[in-house]
Amino acid sequence: MAYIGKASIKCYSHMENAIGYIAKQEKAMPLSQMKKYLEESFSHIKSVDTALGERTTFINCIPQTAYMEFEIMRRVFNQDKGVIAHHYYQSFQKDDNVTPEQAHKIGVELAKKMFPNFQVAIATHIDREHIHNHILVNSVNIMTGQKWYSNKRSLSDIRRESDRLCLENGLGIIKKNNKYQGIDRTTYQLGLKGKSWKINLVHDLDKAIGCCKSKDEFISFLNEKDYTVRYTDNHITVTKNSEKKGIRVDTLARQFGSKYTKESLERNMRYYTAPSGKPFTANNEKRAFHSAGKSNWEYYEQNIFRQNGCFPSTSDNIVRDYNTELLISAAKREVLYSHNIFDFVLKAILWLTLLSQRKKKKAPPVHYRKVGQLRITKPKPYFVYGNISYRELKETSGDTYSIKVGAEMLLNMIDQPILYSAKVNRADDSVTITIKDKDRKFLLELLEMQSKSEQLDDQSQRIKNQLMYTELKETAAQNSEKLQYLVITAEQKKILEDNCIKFAYFDKGDKINVAFLPEKAELIKKLIYPSKDKQIEETTQQKNARIYDNLKKNAALSGEKLRYKAKLTKAQLDTLINSDILFAYFTNKENKSLYNIAYESKDEDKIREVLTELNNYKAL
Structure with missing residues (x-):
């Protein structure tokens, strides 16, 4: 298990000291000769090589001038005020038996996933009883100039990704039910003295459950106990009349148990009713999601839509605009070779839409093969469309969701507030649409396919599985290895999924055949054969x-x-x-x-x- 904490840096001296501290040779171990310069100044992710035993890595900057590069990048985008950097630390439990090399590898993977297009310094320290990583992040994105938003949501995302990496590497985590976060020290101390109004509220809620049978009775009961109640469709907020701040019952439930959530209280008092459906509008789902607080990916979305879809197109590693002459001509060919009048109309609309959105940009190179002295164009069996690259969707934080539908469904995606990548197959007029998993419900609403959500979820899982198998084969080939296979049960497959192990699977009767990298063989056997080796559990x-x-x-x-x-x-x-x-x-x-x-x-x-x-x- 690794604990994630953070501190914000607002002054230059603190910044310079932080970089010097985390890269101290006696803490992070000596550095060997590193690359003097990055191959490209602003690549998507290009980390300095770290040889065996070294525990310092710099991403999108070099160690000798990291402090200056951080400052230059902020000044270029006029973002040199307020918080200038973020200092995260990732502490591993002593009982985890994690090696310094393993800890550093996890820290680098975490930084690449959570901070794409940011300048980052990662150092692993071994000078205390527990091994820990320092992750120093410049506050500004080198591609967009947008600042990193540090809030509860972003910290929660980083902790979730850290937990996933720990499980994937065979380290345990504490699994908390109902987001239980424990009781804070102040509440504990006041509770011992009988002066904590939160604890008194818990006792009063217990009494309310026993005597109240309606919403009005519940509110009246708390009013008599000297509380003010704000009751909405989504939340119940209770404030002691002598206190400045109130507390939501759902927040109270995180400390004292799920019995005190809004839904549980209403069910126990027997007046709970399921929420009614709300009419769908294009932005309805987005607003509902944002109301819980934005992640940095959502701020990135906002920045993209603010620029009206004008994205840079100079690198395969960054967002590209795929509305090019090649796409228009491909859509035109699809129209010309349609034999069904209905298909003809739909494809014509798609072609005209692409034509109207044409931008004066250079088309991607056309692939061809040579025949003698002639050069014969060989068109790809597919073309790509969308407002973001598949790679960026895949390599940034958050799971992806892919479905395969008819190509005409792309018409529903145009000018909608959703980032997506679409791969159109010319052979069968189908398109594979990939989005972030958080936008799944929004996508199904756009395509008017809510009734088929279960089938599409299964389809998405199959697509993910096939992509994972391809990824594993490519990784094994690069390492001159072969994938390993093992026949397991459905229950054992669930264990591997819960522990974030990367594997592909194939049905084999009532069993399942899984494929995985050789380096995961020992961990997988530990997880699914507890009789042979004790399963990883709470330390x-x-x-x-x-x-x-x-x-x-x-x-x-x-x-x-x-x-x-x-x-x-x-x-x-x-x-x-x-x-x-x-x-x-x-x-x-x-x-x-x-x-x-x-x-x-x-x-x-x-x-x-x-x-x-x-x-x-x-x-x-």
């Missing part, structure tokens, strides 16, 4: 942190302090572990061979009894 440190947080929550709710015992021996700890007492334990800071424990006051007598029996046994 001892993670388990104790979770138990300790639950103990604090219970103590705050009851108003009783937790009890602690310090400097227990290993024998005393093992005896308590074998009992039925719930407690959390941690290594003593002064003496690493001893342990401290935390437990509820009601278990005080039990713990004393167990330890007394152990001492008496030793005395005999």
Whole structure:
């Protein structure tokens, strides 16, 4: 498991010190001769080579001048005010047994996925008990000049991607149900004194569940308890009249359990009704999604649409405009060779639409083959259309969603607020449309195919599987290896999916044949054959942190302090572990061979009894 935290940098001295600190030789290990210059100044992703044992990587900049390059890029786009850089740290648990090389590889992959077209420095430090990465990100995108938006949503996206990479590399994570985030220290301390209005609210909600049977009764009950209630279709916000800020019940549920969500409260009070459908408009789904807070990908979308689809077209690694003369001529040929009047009309409309959107840009090169002295044009069996490249959709954060439909469906995509890449197959008049998974519902609404969502989801999964198989074969060929195969059950396939393992699969009767890279063979066997090797699970440190947080929550709710015992021996700890007492334990800071424990006051007598029996046994 890796914990992700961050800090914002707003002054030049802090920035310069940060780069110097993370690249310290005694922390990140010595650097060998790195490339003096990048092959291209502003490539999509071009990292400095890191030889075995080295743990510092620079993306879109070079180590000797990284600080100056960061500043120049901000000044070019007039973005040198406010936050000038973001400092993320990725800390691995001591129990993970992660190697420095593995930790650095995960850090670089995380940076490439989350910060495309940004200048980034990644360093892996081994100077403490736990291995950790420092990821320093310049605040401005080198292609668009847009700043990186640091908010809860972006941090959540980075943590989600970090968890995926940890699972993919065989490291465990803590799985939290219902987004449970634990009780904060202030609430805990005030709860012990009986002064936390949030905890009093939890008790009052419990009473409301027992006596209220309607929305009006619920609001009246809380009003009598000196609360103000704001009740909408989406949220219930409760404010103590003596407090400045209120709290949503869904936020309260993250700390005290899913019982207190809006839906759960309404169900328990027996007046819940399913939300009614809303009429669809082109931007309706987008607005609903943005109301939860924008990700950096959504800000990127906004920037693209603000420019009215005018994208640079000089590199295969960046967004391209595919409305070229080649596409228009290809659509024209499709019209000329249509034999069905209905198909003719639809293709004619597509051709005219492309023609109206023509831009004065150089067409992509036409592929040809030589026959003697003649040069015969060989058109591709497909042509590409869309407002973003497939590569950019694939390589940036967030899953993709692909479906195969009739080519005429492209007409529904024109001038809509959605980024997509489409591959039109000339042979069968079909088109494969790829979008970000978050836009799935929006796409189905545009194509008026909501009733076929399940079939299209299955189709998307098959397309993804085929693309994964192709990717795995290409990776294996580059490494001069062959893919490995294993026949497993559906339950074992689910285990691999839950642990983010890259594999392709093929049905084999009631079994499934999976294909994977040789380097994943050992990890896969550990996961699906727990009898042969223990399955990766929650570490001892993670388990104790979770138990300790639950103990604090219970103590705050009851108003009783937790009890602690310090400097227990290993024998005393093992005896308590074998009992039925719930407690959390941690290594003593002064003496690493001893342990401290935390437990509820009601278990005080039990713990004393167990330890007394152990001492008496030793005395005999």
